[in-house]
Amino acid sequence: MLHTQICDILNIQYPIILGGMVWVGKADLVAAVSDAGGLGLLGAGSMTVQDIENETSIIQKKTGKPFGVNIPLVRPDAMDLIDAALSCGASVISTSSGNPKAFTQMVHDRGGKVIHVVSSVKFAKKCESAGVDIIVAEGFEAGGHNGFDEITTMALTPQVVDAVNTPVVTAGGIADGRGMIAALALGAQGIQMGTRFVATKESAAHDNVKNAILHMSDDGTCITGRTTVGPTRCLKNNITVCIASEEQKGTSPEKLNEIIGAGRSLAGFVEGDCDAGSIYCGQIGGAVRHLKSAKEVVLEVVSEAERVILSMNKFFER
Numbered sequence: 001m002l003h004t005q006i007c008d009i010l011n012i013q014y015p016i017i018l019g020g021m022v023w024v025g026k027a028d029l030v031a032a033v034s035d036a037g038g039l040g041l042l043g044a045g046s047m048t049v050q051d052i053e054n055e056t057s058i059i060q061k062k063t064g065k066p067f068g069v070n071i072p073l074v075r076p077d078a079m080d081l082i083d084a085a086l087s088c089g090a091s092v093i094s095t096s097s098g099n100p101k102a103f104t105q106m107v108h109d110r111g112g113k114v115i116h117v118v119s120s121v122k123f124a125k126k127c128e129s130a131g132v133d134i135i136v137a138e139g140f141e142a143g144g145h146n147g148f149d150e151i152t153t154m155a156l157t158p159q160v161v162d163a164v165n166t167p168v169v170t171a172g173g174i175a176d177g178r179g180m181i182a183a184l185a186l187g188a189q190g191i192q193m194g195t196r197f198v199a200t201k202e203s204a205a206h207d208n209v210k211n212a213i214l215h216m217s218d219d220g221t222c223i224t225g226r227t228t229v230g231p232t233r234c235l236k237n238n239i240t241v242c243i244a245s246e247e248q249k250g251t252s253p254e255k256l257n258e259i260i261g262a263g264r265s266l267a268g269f270v271e272g273d274c275d276a277g278s279i280y281c282g283q284i285g286g287a288v289r290h291l292k293s294a295k296e297v298v299l300e301v302v303s304e305a306e307r308v309i310l311s312m313n314k315f316f317e318r
Contacts, residue, residue: 002180002302005167006190009113009133010092011066013037014302015190016180017115017136017169018197018294020070020094021144021280022046023269026204027055029197031062032294037302041094042069042085046266049077049084056088066091068115073098086110094136097145101130117171117192119147124160124168135164136192139172143195143221144280146231154186161187175284177304184305191301195282200294206272209235209279210291218286224278228253228260235279239264 006015016038018025025043033040042059044052052069059067069085071078074097082093082103093107096117104114108131116127117136127135137160139153140146153172161168170183171192183191198205199213212235224243225232234240239260246256260278268277292300 002305004184004189006134006169009167010039012039014298015169016298016301017041017094017190017192019043019142019171019192019194020045020068020096021194021198023265024198024203024205025070027058027062028202029200029204029294030055030067031059032200032202033197033298034059034065034067035063036295036298037065038298039092040065040067041092042067042090044069044081044085045072045075047081049080052081052084053088056085056090060089068092068094068113070094070096072096073100073103079103082107086112099130100127100132104131115169118160119156120149120151121156121159121163124164124166128164128166132166134169134189135160135166136169136171137161137188138192139170140231140233141283142172143233143282143285145225145229146223146233148230150231154182157183157186157188173282173284175287177301177306177308179284180301180305181308193297193301194280195285196288196297197294198281199285199288199291200297201291202294205269208272208274209269212274212279213281213285213288214291216281216285218283220286221281221283228256232278233280233282235268235274235281235285237277237279238275240278 004015014037018033018040020041021043022045030040069090071081092113094115100116113133115134116132118124140150157170167189169190170188175196222236264278267273268279
């Protein structure tokens with residue numbers, strides 16, 4: 001059976017973590033991933049304390065398995081959100097976009113574990129100094145906000161693994177058992193998947209978004225935000241192509257912000273506007289072709305990983 005150090009730390013069956021996705025990672029999906037043996041993370045990036053209380057209540061009704069909450073540390077109310085998550089039964093706090101040092105000890109004192117997402121070796125070392133339990137090395141293939149250094153998963157993972165003693169999980173460009181085995185071969189102890197779980201039955205994403213991912217091509221994403229909020233990988237559509245084109249022309253950040261406007265990700269994920277909405281999506285979306293339940297995804301990743309390992313024996317036969 002597929003089992004790593006991550007399973008013991010998080011008290012889960014399989015070393016598979018649901019990425020903490022805004023608008024998408026809500027109670028149904030979180031509970032389904034956790035119940036299948038992975039770790040579901042509530043995407044609380046746009047949530048209030050009351051939202052967290054409501055969603056975690058639903059999660060606990062659907063599963064008795066461990067779950068976590070993802071909280072971007074750029075939120076000024078991050079402390080309140082973390083407190084609410086722990087009070088409502090989360091055993092893991094996943095953080096990003098900030099320094100976890102201010103919160104890690106507090107989470108540990110209350111019996112929780114801390115996962116932090118990084119995009120470089122430098123930040124991985126800071127995480128280790130902060131005492132986090134797991135470091136997620138997220139490559140530039142991933143959907144959503146990425147690192148300014150634009151380091152890919154294949155290059156980032158082994159360098160982070162070599163630089164720290166803290167267990168490492170790989171994210172970015174993984175959607176199946178082949179990706180799982182690649183991550184383990186690079187020294188990671190598990191995987192975190194976002195885009196693959198967007199296209200599941202329990203995902204809170206609008207059906208238009210799910211269908212767009214199921215039909216996207218290998219070059220179906222683009223990067224925007226290099227001159228404003230930072231590199232952000234989204235589904236290629238009218239608005240993202242427009243923004244990327246304007247950035248290439250040297251349009252000022254002020255003008256770009258006018259073009260972008262407000263509520264683009266809400267329009268995409270919640271309202272289903274796949275032309276004018278920003279839909280965070282990783283490059284691996286081009287490999288996702290079927291809408292499945294979260295349980296099917298988890299179990300198929302595990303079974304495929306086992307098949308891949310067995311099939312590789314032929315390369316060592318003499």
